[in-house]
Amino acid sequence: MEALELLFFGFKVLLTWKILALMMVGLVLGIFVGVLPGLGGPNGVAILLPLTFTMDPTSAIVMLSCIYWGALFGGAITSILFNIPGEAWSVATTFDGYPMAQQGRAAEALTAAFTSSFIGSLVAVLLITFLAPGIASFALRFGSPEFFAVYLLTFCSFVGLGREEKHKTVISMSLGLLLAGVGMDTVSSQLRMTFGWAELYRGINFLVAVIGLFGISEILVTMEERLALRGHAASISLRVVLGVWKDLPRYWVTLLRSSAIGCWLGITPGGAIAASFMGYNLAKRFSKDPESFGKGRIEGVFAPETAAHASGTSALLPMLALGIPGSGTAAILLGGLMVWGLNPGPLLFVDHKDFAWGLIASMYLGNVVGLVMVLSTVPLFASVLRVPFAAIAPMIVVSCAIGAFAIQNAMFDIWLMLLFGVVGYVFKKIGIPLAPFTLALVLGNRAEDAFRLSMIGSGGDLRVFWSNGLVGTITTLALVLLFWPLLARLLGIGRRRDR
Amino acid sequence: MLKLRGMAALAAASSLFVAASAGASWEPTKPVEIVVAAGAGGASDQMARMMQLAVQKNKLMKQPIVVSLKGGASGGEALMYMKSSAGDPNKVLIAYSLIYMLPLSAKIPFDWRELTPVSVVALDEFVLWTNAQLPYKTVKEFTDAAKGANPPFKMGGTGSKREDHVLTVFLEKKTGAKFVYLPFKSGGEAATQLVGNHTQSNVNNPSENLEVWRAGQVRPLCVFDKDRIQYKGKVTDTQSWNDIPTCKEQGVDVQYLMLRAMFLPGKVTPEQTAFYVELFRKVTQTPEYKDYMEKQALKPIFLTGKDMLKFLEEDDALNKGLMTEAGFVAN
Numbered sequence: 001m002e003a004l005e006l007l008f009f010g011f012k013v014l015l016t017w018k019i020l021a022l023m024m025v026g027l028v029l030g031i032f033v034g035v036l037p038g039l040g041g042p043n044g045v046a047i048l049l050p051l052t053f054t055m056d057p058t059s060a061i062v063m064l065s066c067i068y069w070g071a072l073f074g075g076a077i078t079s080i081l082f083n084i085p086g087e088a089w090s091v092a093t094t095f096d097g098y099p100m101a102q103q104g105r106a107a108e109a110l111t112a113a114f115t116s117s118f119i120g121s122l123v124a125v126l127l128i129t130f131l132a133p134g135i136a137s138f139a140l141r142f143g144s145p146e147f148f149a150v151y152l153l154t155f156c157s158f159v160g161l162g163r164e165e166k167h168k169t170v171i172s173m174s175l176g177l178l179l180a181g182v183g184m185d186t187v188s189s190q191l192r193m194t195f196g197w198a199e200l201y202r203g204i205n206f207l208v209a210v211i212g213l214f215g216i217s218e219i220l221v222t223m224e225e226r227l228a229l230r231g232h233a234a235s236i237s238l239r240v241v242l243g244v245w246k247d248l249p250r251y252w253v254t255l256l257r258s259s260a261i262g263c264w265l266g267i268t269p270g271g272a273i274a275a276s277f278m279g280y281n282l283a284k285r286f287s288k289d290p291e292s293f294g295k296g297r298i299e300g301v302f303a304p305e306t307a308a309h310a311s312g313t314s315a316l317l318p319m320l321a322l323g324i325p326g327s328g329t330a331a332i333l334l335g336g337l338m339v340w341g342l343n344p345g346p347l348l349f350v351d352h353k354d355f356a357w358g359l360i361a362s363m364y365l366g367n368v369v370g371l372v373m374v375l376s377t378v379p380l381f382a383s384v385l386r387v388p389f390a391a392i393a394p395m396i397v398v399s400c401a402i403g404a405f406a407i408q409n410a411m412f413d414i415w416l417m418l419l420f421g422v423v424g425y426v427f428k429k430i431g432i433p434l435a436p437f438t439l440a441l442v443l444g445n446r447a448e449d450a451f452r453l454s455m456i457g458s459g460g461d462l463r464v465f466w467s468n469g470l471v472g473t474i475t476t477l478a479l480v481l482l483f484w485p486l487l488a489r490l491l492g493i494g495r496r497r498d499r
Numbered sequence: 500m501l502k503l504r505g506m507a508a509l510a511a512a513s514s515l516f517v518a519a520s521a522g523a524s525w526e527p528t529k530p531v532e533i534v535v536a537a538g539a540g541g542a543s544d545q546m547a548r549m550m551q552l553a554v555q556k557n558k559l560m561k562q563p564i565v566v567s568l569k570g571g572a573s574g575g576e577a578l579m580y581m582k583s584s585a586g587d588p589n590k591v592l593i594a595y596s597l598i599y600m601l602p603l604s605a606k607i608p609f610d611w612r613e614l615t616p617v618s619v620v621a622l623d624e625f626v627l628w629t630n631a632q633l634p635y636k637t638v639k640e641f642t643d644a645a646k647g648a649n650p651p652f653k654m655g656g657t658g659s660k661r662e663d664h665v666l667t668v669f670l671e672k673k674t675g676a677k678f679v680y681l682p683f684k685s686g687g688e689a690a691t692q693l694v695g696n697h698t699q700s701n702v703n704n705p706s707e708n709l710e711v712w713r714a715g716q717v718r719p720l721c722v723f724d725k726d727r728i729q730y731k732g733k734v735t736d737t738q739s740w741n742d743i744p745t746c747k748e749q750g751v752d753v754q755y756l757m758l759r760a761m762f763l764p765g766k767v768t769p770e771q772t773a774f775y776v777e778l779f780r781k782v783t784q785t786p787e788y789k790d791y792m793e794k795q796a797l798k799p800i801f802l803t804g805k806d807m808l809k810f811l812e813e814d815d816a817l818n819k820g821l822m823t824e825a826g827f828v829a830n
Contacts, residue, residue, distance in 0.1 A: 054556075143697030144681070184572035187682055189604045189659035190829070191572065198579040201607070202571020409567065453681050457653055457697075 010357030030070015057340035076113035084215040089272040089308035096300025120309035123259040144453035149474035151447035156482035176440025216421025262310025272311040279307025525770040536574030553787035584764040588771040599818040604660035615763040622798035638749040645676035654678040655689035655698040660827040705796035721746035
C-alpha cells in the first residue's frame with residue numbers, strides 16, 4: 001500500500017498550526033468569492049495568488065486549493081437561494097435546487113448540495129490517491145477525436161435524455177453554438193462574426209452570458225410577477241441536516257453514478273460543467289419518476305453537485321501529473337506552481353513528494369473542514385433573503401454587474417450581460433430551455449476545434465471516430481443516447497412517457 | 500500607536516525628499532498592470548509572474564504589479580487593449596512575435612509603432628522535438644521518414660499562421676518532407692499530444708517541452724538557431740540544453756528566434772518611459788530573472804532606445820518576409 005504510506009506522509013506535512021490556519025482563511029475567502037456571482041473560483045484564486053508569493057509552495061497551494069474548495073461550496077448557495085449560478089457548473093443545481101427553495105425547503109436543498117459536494121470530492125480524492133501514480137498514461141490516450149467524442153456525448157445526452165421538447169432543445173443548442181463561434185478561430189487564425197468590432201474579438205464570455213441569462217432574467221421575471229423574491233429564508237438546523245443524511249443511503253445509486261461520471265470527465269478532461277449536466281440528465285433518465293425532476297426533487301440537487309465536485313477535484317490530477325488544466329481554476333493553480341518553481345508533470349510526484357502529497361492530504365482535510373464551515377455559516381449568507389425584494393434586487397444586479405465586469409475587466413461585458421438578461425427573459429416566456437444554450441456556448445468552441453483537428457489529421461475521413469476502441473465506444477454511446485427515445489420505442493424497452 | 504504614526508510620517512517625509520532630489524522623475528501612482536497576450540500558465544503568463552515576484556521581492560517599485568490576462572482572439576485582445584490605452588502609463592505589455600504576425604494573418608488593425616517600446620528582455624528558442632518512442636535520432640532520419648510516410652507525419656503547434664506554423668513550412672521547404680500541421684490552443688497541449696503519440700513532432704519552445712523531456716518522453720532533434728543554447732547544466736540524466744545540435748549543424752538551415760519585449764501604450768511621456776526602462780533593467784539583474792532564463796532556456800538580452808527600435812524594424816521585416824513566403828498574409 002504505497003499510496004497509503006505516501007498519504008500519511010502528506011498528512012504529516014500538513015498538521016502544523018500555520019497550515020491549518022491558512023486552510024481556514026482560504027475556506028472563508030473561497031466561500032465569499034463563491035457566493036458572489038461571476039467572481040467565482042478562478043477569479044478568486046487569481047486575485048489572491050500574489051498573496052502567496054512569499055509563502056513556501058506547500059502552504060501556498062494548501063491555501064489556494066482551500067479557496068477553491070470554498071468557492072465550490074459557495075457557488076451552490078446562490079444557485080439555490082437566488083437561481084443565480086455562481087459558477088458554470090452550478091447551472092444544473094438550479095434546476096431543482098431553486099424550486100426546492102421556493103417550496104421553503106432551502107435548508108434541505110443546501111444541505112443536500114453541500115453533502116453531495118463533499119461526497120463527490122471525497123470519491124475523487126480517493127481516486128486521486130490511488131490512481132495518481134498510474135493515471136498519466138490513460139489521459140495521454142486522448143487525442144482530438146477522443147476529445148470530440150466526449151463533447152459529442154455531452155451534447156447528445158442532452159438532446160436524447162432531456163425532458164424538454166426535442167426541437168426546442170436543438171434550437172437552443174444551435175443558438176449557443178452560433179454564438180460560441182464569435183471571435184478568433186484558432187484553427188484558421190481568422191476572426192469570425194466580429195463585424196470589425198474590437199470588443200467582440202475575444203468572443204462572448206460564457207460566464208457573462210450565464211450571469212445575464214440566469215441572474216438578470218430572474219430579476220425581470222420576479223419583477224413582472226410580483227415584487228417579492230421567491231424563496232425562503234434558510235437557516236440550517238441540525239435536525240434538517242440529520243434528516244437529509246438519514247435519507248442519503250436511498251440515493252446511493254445516483255451518488256455513485258454521478259461520482260463516476262464526474263471523476264471520468266474530470267480526468268479526461270471534459271470538465272465539471274459537462275459532468276454536472278450529464279449527472280443530472282442521467283439521474284432523471286434512470287429515475288422511476290422523471291416527471292418530478294425540475295420541480296424540486298432532492299435527487300436533482302444530489303446528482304449535479306456530486307458530479308461537478310467529483311470532476312472539479314479530479315481535474316487537479318491531470319494538472320499535477322500532465323500539466324493539463326482540466327478547469328479554469330486548475331489553470332491558474334498551474335500558473336502558481338510555476339511561480340513557486342515547481343513544474344507540473346509526471347516527475348512532480350517523484351521530485352516534490354511533500355508538495356504533491358501535502359496537496360492531496362489537504363483535499364481530505366479541506367473538504368471536511370469546509371463542510372462543517374458552510375453548514376454553520378449558511379444562516380449568515382441566507383439571512384440576505386429576509387431583506388425585502390425592493391432592497392435586494394438592486395444589490396443582486398450590482399453584484400452581477402461587478403461579477404460580469406471582473407471576469408475580463410471590460411465595461412462592454414456589463415452591456416452584454418444586460419442583453420443576455422433580456423434574452424433569458426424572452427426564452428423563459430416562450431419556453432425555450434436555457435441549459436442547452438449555455439452548454440453549447442461553453443463547449444461549442446472546444447468541440448469545433450477538436451472536430452476540425454480530427455478532420456485535418458485524418459484527411460477528412462469520418463472513420464477516425466471509430467479508429468480505436470476508446471473513441472469508438474464513446475462515439476457509439478453518444479449516438480445511442482441521441483436517438484434513445486426512438487430506440488427505446490422501437491425496442492419497446494422504454495417506459496411509456498406519453499401517459 | 501503614536502510611535503507607528505511617527506514612523507509613517509517619517510517614511511512619508513523621506514519619500515518626499517527622494518522625490519524632490521530626483522528632480523522631475525516620474526513613478527507610478529497606481530498599481531501597474533502587466534498585460535499578457537496569452538492564456539493562464541503560458542510562457543508570457545509565467546514571465547509576468549516572474550517579474551511580479553522579482554519586483555516584489557527586491558522592492559524595485561512602490562506600487563504593486565498586477566497581471567492581467569488578455570489572451571482572447573489569440574492575443575489580439577491584448578493588442579487592441581494596449582492600443583486603446585494611449586496615454587496610460589500604468590499598463591505594460593509583454594509582447595512576442597504576435598505583434599508582427601497577428602495583424603498580417605487576421606487583419607487586426609494594429610501596428611506596434613503605435614505603442615511605446617520600452618525594452619527587449621529575452622529571446623526564445625524553438626526546438627524540433629519528436630516522440631522518444633520513435634526511432635529517429637537525427638533531423639535527417641526524421642525528415643527522410645516523413646517523406647515516405649503514409650499517412651503523413653503530424654506536426655503539432657500553437658495556433659495557426661504563427662511562429663510554429665511558419666517554422667513547419669520552412670522545414671518542409673528546406674527538406675522536401677510534408678507534414679500535416681495541427682494548430683492546438685497552447686504549447687502545453689502540443690506537448691501532451693506529442694507524448695500521447697497523436698502527433699509525431701512539434702516545434703515547441705524549450706520551456707513548453709521541458710518537463711516531458713526530463714521525463715524521457717520526447718527527444719530534441721535540433722534547435723532553430725545559429726548557435727547552440729548556452730546552458731550546460733544537465734536537464735535530463737544525460738543531456739543539457741547545450742547538447743542539442745543546431746538544425747544548421749544537421750544540414751537544415753532554418754533559424755528563428757522570438758522576442759519577448761515590454762511595451763507601454765502610445766503617447767506616454769519620456770519620463771514615464773525612462774522609469775520603466777530602468778525598472779526592467781533592474782529586473783534583468785535580479786536572481787529571479789537569471790534563474791528563470793536558465794530554467795526556461797531563454798537567451799538573455801537587454802535592448803532599449805535606438806538599439807531596440809533597430810531590432811524591432813529588422814525583426815518586423817524578417818517576420819513579414821517569412822509570413823509572405825509561407826502564404827499566411829490575409830488579403
